[in-house]
Amino acid sequence: MVSLLNRKLWRDIGAMRGQVITIALLVAAGVAVFVGSVSTYQSLRAGCELFYAEARFPQVFVTLKRAPLTLVARLNAVAGVLAAEPRIVREVIVDAPAAAQPVSARLVSLSRAGDEPLARLHLRRGTAPAPGDARSAAVNEAFADANGVKPGDEIRVLLNGRLQAFRVSGIVLSPEYVYAVRPGLPIPDDRLYAILWVDRSAAEAAFDMKGAFNDAVVALAPGADAQPVIEELDRLLEPYGSIGAIARRDQPSNRFLEDELNQQKVMSITIPIIFFGVAAFLLNSALGRLVAAQREQIAALKALGFPTSALTLHYLALMLVIVLIGSALGIVGGLGFGQAMITSYHGFFRLPELPFRLAPWSILAGVAISTAAGSLGVITALQAVVGLAPAEAMRPAVPMGFRRSWIERIMPGVARRARRMMMLRNVAGRPFRSLFTVVGIAFAVPMMVLGIFWRDAIGEMIELQFNLVERGNASITFPHPVDRAVLRDLARQPGVLLAEGQRIVPVRLRAGQRSYLTSVIGLAAADELRRPHDAARRPIVAAPDGITLTRRLAERLALSAGDLVTVEAMEGRRRRRDVPVSAIVDEAIGMASYMDIDTLNRFTGEGKVISAASLHVDPAALPALGARFKNLPMIESVSMKAYAVASFIDKIAGLVFVTAGILTGFAAIITVGVVYNSARISLQERAWELASLRVLGFTRGEVAGILFGEFALEIALGIPLGLLLSRGIIALIARLHSSESFQIPGVIAPRTYLIATAVVLASAAISAIIVRRRVDRLDLVAALKTRE
Template sequence: MVHPGPLTRKLIRDLWRIKGQAAAIGAVIAVGVMMLVMMTGLVASLGETRRAYYERYRLADVFAPVARAPQAVAAGLRQLPGVAAIQTRVAGSALIDLDGTALPIQARALSLPDYRSPALNTVYLTDGRMFDGERAGEVVILRSFALAHGLRPGDRISATMNGFRRELTVVGFAQSPEFLYSTAPGELVPDDARFAVLWMSRTALAAAYDMQGAFNEVLFALARGAEPEAVIAAADRLLDRYGATGAYALSNLESDRFISEEIGGLRRSAGSVPPVFLAVAAFLLYIVISRMVQSEREEIGLMKAFGYTNMEVGGHYFRMILAIAAGGALAGCLLGIAVGRWMVDLYLIYYKFPFLVFRLDPASFLVGFGVSILAASAGGLLVLRRVFALTPAVAMRAAQPPDYSGSGRFGAALDRVLDQPTRMVLRRLTRQPLRMGGAVLGVAAGLSVSVSMASILNSFDAMQALTFDVIDRSDLNVSFTQPLEMHSIHELKRLRGVIEVEPVRTVPAILRNGRERYHGAIFGLTAQPRLNRAVDADEQPIDMRPGGVFLSVGLARTLDISAGEMLSVDVREGRRPRLDLPVIAVAESLLGSPAYMEMEGLNRALKEPLRVSGAYLRVDAAQAEKLYQTLKDMPMVAGVSVKSDSLAALQRVMDQGAGAMRYVMALIAAVITFGVIYNAARVAQAERARDLASLRVLGFTSGEVGFVLLGELAAVTLLALPLGAALGYGLTFAIAAGFSTDIYQIRPVFSPESYGQAMGVVLAAALISGWLVKRDIDRADMVTALKTRE
């Protein structure tokens, strides 16, 4: 049996002696590695599953919607340079009427070949069977919608297509890579119960939408190395005469945009968040090992006198650093796997993958261990220089007492006011300003993380309040099947239960600025909107001035454009004119990337006066159910969106995926805060163990002795509060930018509550740390402490 050497036994004893500090530092390292492993694993899982899903079910690279094109055009499209395969199909909007639902449910109807698998955009059948091409009334529906309403294969549903009501039989449920993230038209928040996808045979759907021998969408698969932009330009030229509304690449598909933003956000966070925790851990290790080397000068001298080399003695302390770092990294890897698997379950609710297995990225383990060791070594190597510099003769002598003659005195007046324990606390602060400053900085770093995460939690709530209370003050939004005359608004005003109506004109368009482009829409608002408003950074409504366009902050950033510049607008409906419009201002918007215009000015630019495409309504809640039934029976209504439903759906989204990550980071902020404060208290206790024992011998009570030590911790904590609040202010902007995407923006919100919550975490950590240290002081052996030579 091989027995451990003397240095190994000493290492085990030392680790046991500082087990509390080692565990706290290891916890800080663990959360940093956990974040790295979890985030890189999620990036790998989402990215690889998306790639495999897209490939297996042949998701198109380019989508080209068109008003109506004859099937014969498909031969020319197939010959375009860079095209590997095409698939034409019929697509249309529909409304589904289910028993027990007050409002019609918006749906998208898509065709599949009658008797074979499509060349592109196949579906994954999860339940039941595919439709029979000879039975026009059979349909396969999106699985998430079916589960939300408790449907089963064999059930019948009623759907309005092209103005005609049809009875359909559900024969199966399916999922599709085209609808990983599924939202109703005009909405950004997914709600499984309020949006459906129907797949029918090409013959049946063509008959429903008058598309026999024609199509209104073509899908392209590109050859290896082909440029999507070249194929898009060629397809638009060929389909222009048939009412092309603008081809777009897969990256502009709404579903792919959302998941790409999610993966990008996780990748950015994986590169920026873990280093913060590892840097704090390196700082804590430096303080602990520095204190240990200082207190073990005599032991170091004895080891060298007995023949141990500098490398052997230094290696002993370096192994201690490596043990703490490796233990923290191992715990972080295991936690990363556990939290990553939990997050995967949330993503399966958020994104409609047929499966999603947390995939470990081996590189994240290597990077996690490597960076942990390097960060810990960086702090430890500075300390080891002192070990190498000590000769046995110098080390075995007591360290030269520090000279505090230049630290000054408090003065007789202050001496009379303050008792002796308080003066001892103040002397400690003034005589070792660098060490105290390091402790203040460490606590402030922990507080800054808590402040930033508390502010981010409030920012998510503020984003919802701004979007649904300040910007949108309506109760519901009604969209029409096509732009209608203004008298349609008067019909809505006459409905029982309607209090106020505000028209809106929505025009699909491609917005361009140089090489930048964005597939979206321009929203025409009344001159002084009341129910759906654009607001500035101060949350004040912006009056819609004619003659130009107002862009949201996110859209202006995407297009790289600012106020005063000209924006090119390719309108994709009606006569499809190209407009050059000045950007009047950039408006605040935290949800989506809208562009606004004064409605009459927009209609004049389109040469379509007095046209509206929908309206925002404020209604009497007592008569809402009857109003919903009336709207359901109006043929001009394409869909109705109730604001309360949208708000509830957004809240669910914010509690899943990236939104759930903020709760994980809030917990981690509490861990790092406690680790920093606990280590500061333990280091202070170790440094003053002999002094505190001396005070007990001189007659000081245990309470007075505890006050000397804990007063120092309290002073450090109180000094750290304003510094940590200032650091947290800046860190909040960085974290908010990391959470924000082109889809939604998180605006930092600072409130007394967020600062109070963060400071409460710090004070709670200080109280717990103080209690643990005070307990050890009361249990300390005074004789042993007095024999210790500093």
Template sequence: MVSVLDRKLLRDLWALRGQVLTIALLVAVGVAVLVMSVSSFLSLRGAQEAFYAESRFPDVFAKVKRAPRTLLAQIAEIPGVAVVEGRAGGEARVDWPGAEVPVAGRVLSLPTSEEKLALNRLRLIAGRLPEATRHDEAMIHAAFAEAWQVRPGDEIAVILNGRRERFRIAGIAHSPEFVFTSRPGSPLPDDRGFLVLWANEEAVARAFDMQGAFGEVVLTLAPGASEPAVIAELDRLLLPWGGTGAYGRRDQPSHRFLEDDLAEQRTMAVTVPLVFFGIAAFLLNVVLGRMVEAQREQVAALKALGYPSFQIAIHYAKFVAVICLLGSSLGIAVGAWRGVGMLENYRPFFRFPDMPYLLPAWLPLLAAAASFAVAMIGIFAALRRILRLPAAEGLRPAPPAAFGGRVLGGVGRRLAARTKIPLRGLLGRPLRTVLTVLGIALAVPMVVLGLFWWDALDSMVELQFDRIERGDAFVALTDPRPSRAVREMTLLPGVLAAEGQRIVPVRIRAAQRSHLLALTGLSAGAELRVPRDADLRSVPIPQEGLALSRRLAERLGVRAGDTVQVEVLEGARRVHDLPVAALVEDIIGFTALIEIGALNRLMREDDLVSHVALRVDPLAAEALWQRLAERPRVAAINVKAVWLRVFDEVIAGLVLTSAVALTGSGVIIAVGVVYNSARVALQERGWELASLRVLGFTRREVSRILLAELALAVLVAMPLGLVLAQWFVGLILGARDNESYDVPAVISTATFATAALVVLGSALASAVVVRRRIDRLDLIAALKAGD
């Protein structure tokens, strides 16, 4: 049998269905963002861990110019080393018809049988392994195969060490070493412009003159082994053979980018849902608290009829439970749907053979329980105040807010009634007004959090590709060449300007901190790469010392004027102590710059360059790329236009999914806050408004009184919301820890204006709904409710 309180519950749910729905949407927003963010992060992390474990991804990597395979036995005896594997390999160029720029490639040796591949095991997804006796067969990475619709049996031409070789594709595979694939010198994945190819060991060794030798070594560590100790001993063994410095998994390019993005996802999975959920919880608290306050007389009537406080509290707990159940169910469904969408956007970014969507049972339960808990806190705070009142006092309407000379002085006595009434509603209950204004203000940053990513991306592109990297192309040479190579490129048709650069791998140390990166030598007065400071002013290349990126300096704990140790991981592996002469800004990766002449002197080399930046005539660009591809000393060509296209295709698609989800959530919060504020105000002021109608006020005048109160709250909330938006964006970006790229806290005027218009539009729509309800106000029922 349905009890009286349960019947009241059903009536309340129906009578307040508009508010119930919008409050449920507030709950749904918080739950959906939490489920979407956390589940997509857990799915990516789960795919990574499963693939790494299955394929036995190494812990330590090292390159060497050429070392005998007999050295592998000594490496295996290093304390802490579990499994060692040596291989041959090198950079290559791919002759691929239809490519807009020459395709860069990396070729690695493959043991003659799958059993011999102890580490970096490949996941075959099509075809088969190359036959042991066939030196013209190879396997290629799945990313390139998918981008170009390559199938087993197709042929591919590759330039290896200056010689053209043709391979028949036997199989297509995924590799843990190339989850994130990018061409040399490019910070973005480019499946169409970069190929990883595995061929039989003998064929690769012959191409790179590695018979009986290896050029790379990978290894795993035994449990409890010290990675720094193993790396130090490995460097000692490889140094006589041209070792360029061993490094751990953290510095492996694919893993580093993946870990940076996972760290980004982890931060976002905590901060963004926390912000959204916290704001939704606060608004839920405010709205439900005011709703209970509006039912003050009903609660007092129940007490007068003999209902104990506990039963009344349970009644409202059921009311909240129904709302939270509706909101949580919708939020879990939408969050899971958007989580799948987020994961799909990551598939072309990170190449895992399997990327199942993971939604652990504890996540929706946690989200639902949290929403119910915060809702109960809000409703019982208000309910407790009412239940403590004697029934006789509670049955009387709440006393009007104190308002008069004490608030506005003599001005208050000169105000008209239609102006004084909304001011009394706002200033007479300052705590409620502050909470309402804060609730409306918090709707603004919710919209901004979804939109500002476009501003950040535009700022990143402008700074990195317009102000810093001012060339049109970046040519990598197979080995350092005399500077006359720059003059030779200047003479090519279509080249408007050319500048040489010298890039060497280094490890920079400061006290106990160190970082592995490329040290770039630039000529004084370079125009095709211009370092910038925090104010975007050009920074001259220091004649003595280094210019470090601000983020790298922070990571190393140094400032301008401090000294760092630079270990060159090429040639004689010399170590130098150099001052930090300047700090510069960067967006992608960490930057270390030095004057090119000073770098060559440190290397004790002649005037050499390893890369050339070009400014190109757009009309002659296509012919120029083809001409450069035919040069045997050109290892790779990176074109800015291709970078920007990949940036738009990959990054923009990823941001779009997140931006749409967050913006939609912000709009829902804005509508929910403003609409509920207006509806609760109408519920609280129904008796007053009906009285005014009886006294002769028109519907328009009565509506203007109530809506003026809402309008004033919105106008006060807007500037506060804009300030909070900037603060929230800075808070979230400040929690990031990402070496691969830096997202600036840039919010455009258009984004601020859009967020403000969304909230104002929500207020206008709510005003229309409330105005219609005022027009349909039952005067007799409203007046009786106040008796």
């Protein structure tokens, strides 16, 4: 018996090879997304943790104005502190003649030739500056790769108004700058922002910091809580201009890395659940219908003495073969998906090693979920057949009890033709089968939308952040607050059409037990070049007696409009004030807050000063203006929108598009599998009825028209339902994937809906062509045979 059933198994697989392949592809898509996503997350997490451990990445970071080195002993004595390392850190301008705008850089001092007690450098090429070598500098790898810098090259830096040349001694990586981003900008631009490490002697001479430091990194003792340490460090360093110690979680590079890891973790859960859920549902439905279509074969085998257990194992074996084929393809696809993702991350995060490691448990979990879903479909279908007596099961199924429905009563007479009534009654007479088909087609639509919508989200982020909020095409920052009168000088520069100033103050916002270290941006009511917007895209003017928060910041602090928040300035006189939240605004990048600039200046007690400026410049004049800004010591950094947008697309959008492209491919596989199997199994289920119509005189085209008419009706119902499902799924994905660094807008462009619909319709058309050929070759005698 076993050999006979095995022979039937392989014959069934050969006869149904089209369905076997498409069902296996459904499994493959689910397994690939699951395995690839989980393995990518674990590979990223392992690479990050390994580098942090090897490089002794600190847990606390402090920035201040100036403190004597004698204070380091007191920092080391703070309870919970394992080690404190003082440094000199300053933002500088690099003189790069080939660059279209000033190149900004962060200069960091070294005390032990890169082998630092904390934040040790990882050498890629060359060496770090030796102790006492004041003429050499190490450069971060991202900047070196983007600009073709190599050891032995000369790099010139503007230090306190003096141009000083350094020899590049080495190319390095640092755990602090895995994601090297300029202060105030969440988007890296490796062409225009560098990290330079020099010996402490060079930094002391350049910035008059002999025997002093303005930055410190701190390692905590095992098991120590960071918050009490931060509070004590703030108390000790407040007289020395500390702007507040931060934990590793809020260190800019690590925060973005953690946000991306969290997003990847969410992706490794949510998107595979969606893909796997849809694939499992379709696998269950397809195999269930496949088994039900062999009702008479099962009954005949029972009549010949085959026990129910043997038949159950036979169909479970059929399911297992399909699942194993799909899982094998899925593992290969997941390996390719994960490797493509890790490759795209290589240029995004600078880690010494980032190999792709396949997570074995994800393979076992993927195969187990697919097997469970397939087994459920097989067993459910078998129960409806094996419970019948063989003689009864071998008879054709009892015809459906048709009756005139309300739809028929409202249809005009000309529409109530025989073939149309057949289609309508067959769909209505098998409500559960029709419902499963409609739902399967409906799920195919959001699968496609999920892959494509990322382009819509990126476009919306660029529109919101760079066209609505930041409307200038250039911005500059100053190393310290300057008189607002400098705006008149900026406005006189050739090509500058409008110049507006902002005051940016580092603050700690407190709401109950929650706090967040950020910056508040002071804007004037009449400003045009930076305008926060609410959810309805209406511009919001900063209230003169309140603070405006971005939505993500308000959520982090659990605040709503009208609530009070404590604003503590982290520079100057460190004043503190309770102010109401006047409005909540939506921004795509970062977690900013806004106040009226005059109110902010009164709060800090510094008079009418600004620390940054937005410019609207004639595009033709931007290159000359950038070249002029290179030689102005009063300017700390310059950013031009065109380069910022290009960097955003290159870094963020490029990474997202890799994922989106792969997901779109898997979604297309699911779509084709759903539609083809629905059409193919419908033909198998209806073979007897369609052959009867042929005998009664219907032509091949008329018979095919009835079958495809039912299918078209199910597609017509499934696509609108799928479009509705898409909105809910995308809204959920957007919310789960948003982070402190980026707010993903859950927008779907009409073009995306059209593409998803077109893919479903194209799949239906291809399936119809394949099935039509089978209808034309239908063996009437074989189809009409019944066993009595």
